Amino acid sequence: MRVHYSPAYVAAAHSFDTTRKAGWIAGSLVREPISGVELVEPAPLTAHDLREVHDAAYVDAVRTGRPAALAQSQGFSWDPALWQAVTASNGGLCAAAEVALREGVSGSLSSGLHHARRGHGAGFCTFNGLALAARRGARSGLRVLILDLDAHCGGGTNSVVGREPNLVQVDVATNAYDTYAVMPPHTLEVVRTAAGYLPAIRRRLDGLDAAGPDFDLLLYNAGMDPHEGSTGGLTGITEAVLAEREALVFDWARRRGVPVAFCLAGGYVSSRLPRDELVALHRLTIAAAAA
Numbered sequence: 001m002r003v004h005y006s007p008a009y010v011a012a013a014h015s016f017d018t019t020r021k022a023g024w025i026a027g028s029l030v031r032e033p034i035s036g037v038e039l040v041e042p043a044p045l046t047a048h049d050l051r052e053v054h055d056a057a058y059v060d061a062v063r064t065g066r067p068a069a070l071a072q073s074q075g076f077s078w079d080p081a082l083w084q085a086v087t088a089s090n091g092g093l094c095a096a097a098e099v100a101l102r103e104g105v106s107g108s109l110s111s112g113l114h115h116a117r118r119g120h121g122a123g124f125c126t127f128n129g130l131a132l133a134a135r136r137g138a139r140s141g142l143r144v145l146i147l148d149l150d151a152h153c154g155g156g157t158n159s160v161v162g163r164e165p166n167l168v169q170v171d172v173a174t175n176a177y178d179t180y181a182v183m184p185p186h187t188l189e190v191v192r193t194a195a196g197y198l199p200a201i202r203r204r205l206d207g208l209d210a211a212g213p214d215f216d217l218l219l220y221n222a223g224m225d226p227h228e229g230s231t232g233g234l235t236g237i238t239e240a241v242l243a244e245r246e247a248l249v250f251d252w253a254r255r256r257g258v259p260v261a262f263c264l265a266g267g268y269v270s271s272r273l274p275r276d277e278l279v280a281l282h283r284l285t286i287a288a289a290a291a
Contacts, residue, residue, distance in 0.1 A: 001038070004042040004092035004107065004110075005041070014079070042091045053135060053161070074125055101259050106260075112124050114178075118160050135161050147221065148169065149222060174234045198244060217259050220262040222246070224267030
């Protein structure tokens with residue numbers, strides 16, 4: 001299974017989990033490989049690519065740093081390497097989608113995507129590679145599912161591609177940040193208790209089975225911030241719960257023959273979640289995909 005990563009993912013000077021953890025996880029995969037996983041370097045997106053889902057003025061602001069308020073609207077201080085980092089990491093998910101369609105499953109060590117709007121960044125998300133990969137698939141005639149299991153809602157993605165034909169977005173969150181008005185066929189549920197978390201995901205996936213034909217591509221935003229030690233998480237959502245979640249998602253896709261492209265999404269170091277434990281959580285996704 002090919003997993004996309006480049007050192008460019010972590011090139012930005014701004015130091016934060018979203019701009020650094022891809023490197024931590026890639027390093028762990030070198031030291032402790034997961035059977036069948038190969039790290040490959042994706043081509044970065046171009047400004048032309050990004051203008052498929054973002055305003056030209058915003059793309060130019062991130063590239064040049066001017067105006068600063070727009071270039072830094074995701075919450076990061078700007079430096080010239082930010083452009084290199086976000087074009088590489090967003091390109092990784094788009095590449096993973098293309099590989100998944102050929103090979104069944106692929107991924108990218110990308111995070112910081114689903115809050116970005118057409119005209120600005122938000123919530124530590126600069127560009128929305130989820131929206132770009134989804135739009136490209138849907139407009140080529142594929143039926144695309146975006147499954148967003150980050151702790152926070154994917155309002156940015158919905159604002160960009162929520163009206164796209166052939167596209168369904170399923171959001172199960174544990175925090176109401178970036179919620180949005182839900183219009184069918186999309187669904188959004190904010191779970192308030194750990195006991196309700198896995199049942200909510202099962203219910204939403206079962207609902208897809210009743211709603212129509214299978215999908216041609218699943219884009220999976222595999223956040224680990226529902227974990228009880230992370231920002232946005234719920235007490236009682238443990239590593240074991242998240243491991244069961246990953247098995248549930250990939251088994252659902254496998255049984256239906258739906259190709260999966262995944263990215264990492266949220267998950268944050270805290271006094272209750274050390275770096276090595278955060279890395280172990282994200283490795284759950286990679287291991288479940290490889291299996």
